[in-house]
Amino acid sequence: MSNHRDGISRGQIWFEALTGQSGLVEQAPPSVRCADITFAGAVTRFLAVVPDPDSRFPRARQGEVGLEQGWTLARFVRQAIDSDGDGARRPIVAVVDVPSQAYGRREELIGIHLACAAAVDAYASARLAGHPVVALLVGRAMSGAFLAHGYQANRIVALDDSEVLVHAMGKAAAARVTKRSVEELDVLGETVLPMSYNIRNYAKLGILHALISGVNADAPGAADIERIKAEVTAAIASAKSGGTGLDNRLTSPAAHKVRAASIEVRRRMAEQWAAP
Amino acid sequence: MTAAVTDLDRLLSRKSFIELSARERTKALLDAGTWRELLGPFDRLHSPWLEMQDIVPQEDDGVVVARGLIDGQPAVVAGIESAFQGGSMGEIAGMKIAAALDLARQDHERGIPTRPVLLLETGGVRLQEANLGLAVIAEIHAAIIALRPHVPVVGIIAGLVGCFGGMSLAAALCSHLIVTPQARLGMNGPEVIEQEAGIAELDASDKRLIWSLIGGEQRAAVGLVDQLVEDDADAIAEAVRAAFRAGQPDSYRSQQIPQFLARLVAIDPALVTDGPALRALWGKGEQA
């Protein structure tokens, strides 16, 4: 069985695969999908940003996070915070496949930075309020779009797939700016890990909770979907048992190795903080 | 004395904040004689990634964190030095800011009312440290949101670099955001938009247009920042003190979701393409 249909984004494929297209919360705009479903025995809110070729804002038609997407993500997340009481904070799962933030003149004028900040604020507030927040990377997790949709999660899990990538700048643009070829950029990423476009190198930074191999990311079968459901369930459980901060990103063995400088900054600043 | 002469006197007695280095800016905001730098250049915490790419590092990685007093109260000021790598956020630069904010929060949890100020002059992520730059910016966002309920987080964009990329989100998360007329605040720089979307979308060389879209005066006129202050070190320091005296805002702009969604619905994207058009909708008198 294949769920793959031409022109359907990874984000949409996995959103539909995990929610079974049930529990949909009203859609406005159509580029932000939200569903509440019973997942591993608990009501769980799933969110995805998907392409909308008819978007009122032309620069946000291919799954980018723009003005409407930022504010709408914020609304759906905030809605969960406001309607849940302590003790029954529903898990929130961000299904991440965002090619970029929307690059446009109107977007800047009208304040895309604030729209994305509103989404960041909502996700972080949900985490601090005790909602287990999980980001599932099924496609691109690029730059400001990932900041707005996923990077505030307690736990980040990713499919081990060549089209799943985290980066601050598109590959072609990065090659231009650093005066390198795309091939040279790939070679560089093997030694300068934060420059890499390969999700396996991203995993070496210690930020990922899990990197999941052996799953068909484009056309997940029933076994693939069950596998990912189990991984998301485990990530939710892990989030529940941990703190509400992002400290866990610096505690893994991988972080101790590659982010030693980050850990050193925190340690030495704490030493110098109080007056001598 | 004529008004013109008074203005001239004021102009001549003014000490530019923009012309100060990040280190001098942090000094200008703290009470005289109280400045003390943390993780300064002699601590030699420079980027582990730049030299691997044949780029000369700076010993403070372009961020100055200073403690001292503001209005007699404990404070921490984190200032980004835009002359080094465009004020870009690398692993260490960003982590210095995140760590300072987290330590300020820990102070509040122990009853110490530390006041946080951020000087945001940055192009965003440092491309040479791409994914770690992005990661620390997410950690800065998290730290601002966790600290904000305890004490206002005051942000300043003075210029001339402006505040872009993921750090523009950090600016938008500040409890009180101060800009000068020389500041620019946007998520994507004009050059990036022209590159990605074409010159028909935005001509990055049209400076007048750029200022009308994202300049400090425009941002203040449409209520996307809290305060517009002239480029004067004393005036900016006073604005910071006043912001802490005023205490917590009634609400955070980043949480005014129904208001901004209603505003978006009311906007015709075909018509609202320049500063004056947005001012007509959101300008003075119009409330979010």
Added chain:
Amino acid sequence: METFTFDYPADQKATARAHVGVVGSGDLEVLLEPSPDQTAHVRINTSVDGYGQVWKNVLDRFFTRFRKAVRIEINDFGATPGMVALRLEQAVEESRQ
């Protein structure tokens, strides 16, 4: 990027340290601090390759008048020799305050 190191004899003790400049276009960062031995040590990281002799000339000139045992570290981003000399003087001045 290129790195150079130079040593000069010193017969005076340095007491304070100083930091001036920024690693920005046409500028440099200078860190000056006391050295425990009887020598002045200079280490230069520069973004512009192939100017070792120019650096030596600037430093030779500087150390004809400066005799303190210091450790100087320079991070250079394409400064002119004049700018380098100016920053060194500023560092010395600041270390006196």
